[in-house]
Amino acid sequence: MSKNSIEKTLGDTKFKIIDLSHPLDLDLEVYPGDPKLKREVFSDVVKTGYGHFVHTIGDHMPRPHGDAPNHQNPELKHLGIDHWGMEYCFNNAVLIDLSSEDEAQEFDGIKYLVEVKKEHLEKFNERLSQVEAVVIRTGYDRWLEENKPHTPENISYINKEAAEFIASFDNVNVVGVDSLTIDPVGKHDAHWILTKDKFVVESLVNLDQIPLEHRMNFDLQTSPFRIKGATGAPVVAHAFVKVD
Numbered sequence: 001m002s003k004n005s006i007e008k009t010l011g012d013t014k015f016k017i018i019d020l021s022h023p024l025d026l027d028l029e030v031y032p033g034d035p036k037l038k039r040e041v042f043s044d045v046v047k048t049g050y051g052h053f054v055h056t057i058g059d060h061m062p063r064p065h066g067d068a069p070n071h072q073n074p075e076l077k078h079l080g081i082d083h084w085g086m087e088y089c090f091n092n093a094v095l096i097d098l099s100s101e102d103e104a105q106e107f108d109g110i111k112y113l114v115e116v117k118k119e120h121l122e123k124f125n126e127r128l129s130q131v132e133a134v135v136i137r138t139g140y141d142r143w144l145e146e147n148k149p150h151t152p153e154n155i156s157y158i159n160k161e162a163a164e165f166i167a168s169f170d171n172v173n174v175v176g177v178d179s180l181t182i183d184p185v186g187k188h189d190a191h192w193i194l195t196k197d198k199f200v201v202e203s204l205v206n207l208d209q210i211p212l213e214h215r216m217n218f219d220l221q222t223s224p225f226r227i228k229g230a231t232g233a234p235v236v237a238h239a240f241v242k243v244d
Contacts, residue, residue: 004206007243015219016211020176020204020237022063022144029149030061031180037061059232063144063203064176066224071231072183072191080229088173088199091132093220093239095210096124099139107154110146112139114154115184118161133174133220134166137207141178144205152185163190167198174222176201176237199224201235214241 005018022028026037038056045051059065059081069079098104098120104113113120116136121128128134138156156179158166163182166175175182175198182190182200194200201222210218219240225233 005209014243016241016243018206018209018239018241020064020206020239021235022203022205024055024057024062024234027147028061028063029147030058031150031155032152034058034061057234059230060180060202062234063205064201064222064235064237065203065232066222066235067191067195067200067202068231068233069195070229071195072188073196076196080227080231081224081233082226082228082230084199084224084226089221089223091174091220091222092130093133093135093174093176093218094124094127094131095135095137095207095215095218096121097137097207097215099137104139107143107151108148110139110142110148112143112156114138114156116156116158116162118159118165121162121165127216128166128169129171131217132171133176133222134169134172135176135204135207135220137178137204139178140180141205141207144178144180144203150180155180155185157184158182158190158194159184160189160193163193167193172198174199174201174220176204176220176222178204178207201237204237210239211241218242 035058040054043052068081069076098113140156221238223236
């Protein structure tokens with residue numbers, strides 16, 4: 001069993017539970033120009049008998065993190081991360097793995113799909129009409145897991161037509177991706193389209209650990225740290241896969 005997963009019986013059902021997050025660390029690579037994690041000692045355990053650190057993090061640094069409606073929608077600046085209620089925390093999900101698509105490119109030994117297009121998603125139309133959460137894997141999770149520095153032009157994203165296609169499913173509450181962002185450099189189309197009424201969770205990792213036979217049907221936890229008014233926040237993300 002991986003250190004990122006555990007088998008646990010909840011009620012009468014046995015699950016494989018997979019942690020979809022990456023530990024926060026002082027050397028964690030961030031989107032170029034964004035603030036890195038800072039740590040200050042408030043109380044030294046040797047000197048005072050109790051240890052207490054103060055951590056300074058950006059809204060969109062943790063892996064994963066969730067976007068609030070006010071992140072890139074000026075008309076929704078009153079809706080922070082606390083807008084997302086419990087219906088966005090626990091949902092039946094599908095994982096769409098695009099990491100082996102023909103258009104995938106290799107960068108520094110890691111192959112992933114840069115642009116997610118509508119045609120990549122259309123074949124999942126029926127399943128998308130049934131679930132409450134969709135997770136899109138481009139292969140960029142491997143880049144995150146290896147903590148490589150980011151080149152904005154090479155970061156995976158969802159194009160406008162693909163975002164509109166996802167938005168057409170009213171049943172979908174949560175859109176998860178393994179990228180730092182859902183938009184290409186200099187654009188906001190996917191954020192404008194999706195974050196108004198769907199909880200976008202970015203920088204998911206360990207997605208390859210969701211078994212192939214369960215990727216069309218598993219349960220997803222995406223619980224944000226509800227900081228009132230924040231444009232984003234860390235998310236507790238787990239995949240719950242039923243074990244036969």
